[in-house]
Amino acid sequence: xxxxxxxxxxxxxxxxxxxxxxxxxxxxxxxxxxxxxxxxxxxxxxxxxxxxxxxxxxxxxxxxxxxxxxxxxxxxxxxxxxxxxxxxxxxxxxxxxxxxxxxxxxxxxxxxxxxxxxxxxxxxxxxxxxxxxxxxxxxxxxxxxxxxxxxxxxxxxxxxxxxxxxxxxxxxxxxxxxxxxxxxxxxxxxxxxxxxxxxxxxxxxxxxxxxxxxxxxxxxxxxxxxxxxxxxxxxxxxxxxxxxxxxxxxxxxxxxxxxxxxxxxxxxxxxxxxxxxxxxxxxxxxxxxxxxxxxxxxxxxxxxxxxxxxxxxxxxxxxxxxxxxxxxxxxxxxxxxxxxxxxxxxxxxxxxxxxxxxxxxxxxxxxxxxxxxxxxxxxx
Numbered sequence: 001x002x003x004x005x006x007x008x009x010x011x012x013x014x015x016x017x018x019x020x021x022x023x024x025x026x027x028x029x030x031x032x033x034x035x036x037x038x039x040x041x042x043x044x045x046x047x048x049x050x051x052x053x054x055x056x057x058x059x060x061x062x063x064x065x066x067x068x069x070x071x072x073x074x075x076x077x078x079x080x081x082x083x084x085x086x087x088x089x090x091x092x093x094x095x096x097x098x099x100x101x102x103x104x105x106x107x108x109x110x111x112x113x114x115x116x117x118x119x120x121x122x123x124x125x126x127x128x129x130x131x132x133x134x135x136x137x138x139x140x141x142x143x144x145x146x147x148x149x150x151x152x153x154x155x156x157x158x159x160x161x162x163x164x165x166x167x168x169x170x171x172x173x174x175x176x177x178x179x180x181x182x183x184x185x186x187x188x189x190x191x192x193x194x195x196x197x198x199x200x201x202x203x204x205x206x207x208x209x210x211x212x213x214x215x216x217x218x219x220x221x222x223x224x225x226x227x228x229x230x231x232x233x234x235x236x237x238x239x240x241x242x243x244x245x246x247x248x249x250x251x252x253x254x255x256x257x258x259x260x261x262x263x264x265x266x267x268x269x270x271x272x273x274x275x276x277x278x279x280x281x282x283x284x285x286x287x288x289x290x291x292x293x294x295x296x297x298x299x300x301x302x303x304x305x306x307x308x309x310x311x312x313x314x315x316x317x318x319x320x321x322x323x324x325x326x327x328x329x330x331x332x333x334x335x336x337x338x339x340x341x342x343x344x345x346x347x348x349x350x351x352x353x354x355x356x357x358x359x360x361x362x363x364x365x366x367x368x369x370x371x372x373x374x375x376x377x378x379x380x
Contacts, residue, residue, distance in 0.1 A: 005029055007030055007068045008031060009069070010071045011072045013034055025302045025306070026334060026338060027302060034053065038316070058085070068323070068341070072096060076101060093100075093119065101172055106380060107355075119347050121340060123333045124175055124357070129328065130196075130328050131327055132180050132183070135184065139254070149231065149232060151250060151322060153250070154236075154248050155236070155242060166240070168213060169215040170220040171368070177235040177248065177249070182226065192229065193379070194197045194224040195375070198367055198373070199372065202217060220365060222368075257274065264360075294328060296328070
């Protein structure tokens, strides 16, 4: 592996701090700087991890010629503007989901990525989670047969989260359930892309939550068509006033076998095997719980331990706890981003793919607000 080190600044140190030890351990990264508006909290993190260069101003990070890349973990409304500013400043960008909250910012990011040639990667956890990697392996090996249908679900109680969350339209933050449905059908150089979506809202959140975004729905559920495919996908999203344990999931319905994500935390997923005269099964034998392996062997040895939550030095952020450690995805995300910056492999997801995954949700909410009209998804 190359000895070149990419100098990374982490922006936003709540959830973002969980990535610091991974970058510090990666052979091709230098954890060069941290950025947070609150100086006391920034210094607490900087002191803990021994990071000397600290910024309260994002603009100052972008002016620093010794920073090669920024990893953005800021509040959702900042994702688009901060990614645009970083690409304009000549930095590579890793950004937590979603890419942005409007199509104009998404288009700007895609245009700037093409113009600058710098890497943009949306740090989507689910497509590097061990459950997804397991299902993708089964499909690529032919064990699932022909994919007939896909379903994603992301249900989470956001009461008590920061002030930009209350009332957020559920589908504005839909990439965790959209992305695996598209990624599993993707091939190198040929991403599967959604072309149109139909969405319906259901139920109603508390009146005080509706005011900020004028979004009344407790639940939004959408079906989207996949370009050049006969496969349809369905996704469901909730944020407020729904009784449900946290769940990020996706199911794959195949002609030979089907994969179903576990219903509740600490269960195992289920594989359903199609009955056949050659190999008859009883009804009880068709579904089988399956242990999902870890995929740390795909990573450089120094960061393999970070697929396990116990290895994260301070894994107490609510998103990490609720997400069950995000399926061991964090070191995979870091490694893919660094290898993309070094030109060793394409970013996944790259800017156009990230745009499509995000726009499914934005267009789905538009559809729901129009009573279920079909909405075409812009292709950037």
